[in-house]
Amino acid sequence: MTSRRGAHRIHEINAEDVERHASLHPHVLEADVPASKIDRRIARTRRKLEHAFFHLIQDKGYDAVTIQDICEKAGVGRSTFYTHFTGKDDLKRRSLEHLRAELSAYQTMASTTDPGKALSFSLGMFEHARRHVGAYRGLIGSEGLAVSLGGIRGIIADLIRAELAGQGDRQDREIRVAFVVGAFMSVLTNWLDNGAKIEPADIDVRFRSLLFGGLSPG
Amino acid sequence: MTSRRGAHRIHEINAEDVERHASLHPHVLEADVPASKIDRRIARTRRKLEHAFFHLIQDKGYDAVTIQDICEKAGVGRSTFYTHFTGKDDLKRRSLEHLRAELSAYQTMASTTDPGKALSFSLGMFEHARRHVGAYRGLIGSEGLAVSLGGIRGIIADLIRAELAGQGDRQDREIRVAFVVGAFMSVLTNWLDNGAKIEPADIDVRFRSLLFGGLSPG
DNA sequence: GGACGACCCGGACACTTTGTCCAGGAACGA
C-alpha cells in the first residue's frame, strides 16, 4: 500500500497533454449527444480516462492493463471510473466507436471516388493502423501471434458484409466474410508485428492480390 | 469456504472417467520422457488437471476458468497445481502439444497418400475440430467473434510455413502464411460458432476454393 | 514385503484486483 498521494503521481496526464493529442479516439467523442449540453467535467474525465487507456495498452498490452492503472495514470479516482464505464471492456468498446466512424467514413469516400474498387476499406485501414501502431498492437494482442482483435474484427466484418450483400446465399456470404476478415486481420497484425516496414500501399496490393487472385501464382 | 471434504465433491472427476475419455490431450502425454520412469501419481494428477481444464473451458470459456475451478473439479489440491504448471497459460500450452502432434501426423499422412494436395492440413483440422467442438470453442474464444486462438494459431502457422518453404522471399512468404492462417482460423471459428452444421468436407472445399481461386468468382 | 523417499493435501499467508458505497469538497450552469 503506502499510497503516498500528492500533487502529481508518476506519469499522470494533465489536461493539456490530452488536449493536444490526436489519436484513435479524438474528436468524434460525444457525437451522439448535443456537445454543448454535456458537463465539462464529464467530458474531461472521460477524455483523461480514454487517453490513459490508450497510452497504457501500448506498452503493457490490453490484458495487462488494470483499471487501477488507468485511473492512476489518468489522475482520476477509481470510484469515478465506474460512474462512466462498467469495466475495461466497456471502455475499450466505446473507444473503438471512433475507429468505426473514421473507417466507414473512409470507406464511403473511397467508394464514391473510385466506384469500381471493391473492399476499399483495406488501404485506409492499413494507413490508419500505421498511424497508430502502438494502439493497434496493444488492442490487437500481438503477444506471440495471438489475435484477440477486441472489437476491431467486428468493425471490419461489418464493412465487408455490407459490400458483399446480395451475393449468393446467406451461408455462403458469411463464409466469405469470415474468410476476408480473418485474412485481413492476420496480414494486418503480422505487418504491425514486424514494425510496419512495408508501405501501406504495398502491403495493400499484396493483400488484395492474394485475396482476389488466389494463393497459387506469385 | 466451508470446505467440507469427503469422498467426493460436486463434480469431481475420478480416475475411470479420465481413463476412458479420448480427447484433445489423450495419449501422447509423456512422449518425451521414458513413460515407464515417471511416477504414476504425477501422471494421474496431470491427467486429472488437464481433463478438468478440458471440460471447464467448454462451458465457461478459457478466460472465465480459474485455477481454483480446475483444482476443485479435478479433486486436486491447489498447491499441487503449482508443482506441475506455472499457471493457466502453461496448462493450456501443454495441452495443445497433443493437438500439434495429432495434426502434424495427419498432415504427413495426407501428403504421402496424396502428394499433389497442398495445405492438406485443413480437412484434418476441420474434422478434428468438429470432434471436439466444445474444447475448440472454449479455447478459441467464440465470445462474439473474437479469435484469441491461444496457441492453435501458431500450430497451424507452422504447418503452413513448412509447406510454403522455398517460395519467394522470406517477407512475401510470411505474408502468405499470415493470410492463409488468418483466413483459415476465421472460417473455422465461424463454422464452429454456427454449430458446425456443414460437413467438414464441404466447408473444406469452400475454404480451399476461396483460398486458391480467389474471391471474385463464385 | 518393508523402508525410504517422492508426492499430494490442506490450510495459512500476503498480495492484487475488482466493484460498491458514502461523505464532503469542488466545479459547473444558469
Add this chain to the structure above:
DNA sequence: TCGTTCCTGGACAAAGTGTCCGGGTCGTCC
C-alpha cells in the same frame, strides 16, 4: 451567487493468485 451535479478519497467485502510448510499417503526399489 446558488443549487445541482460531479469528483474524490477512503473503506469494504469478495475473489483470485502464488508461495510455503507440516504431516499423511502412496509408489518405487531393494
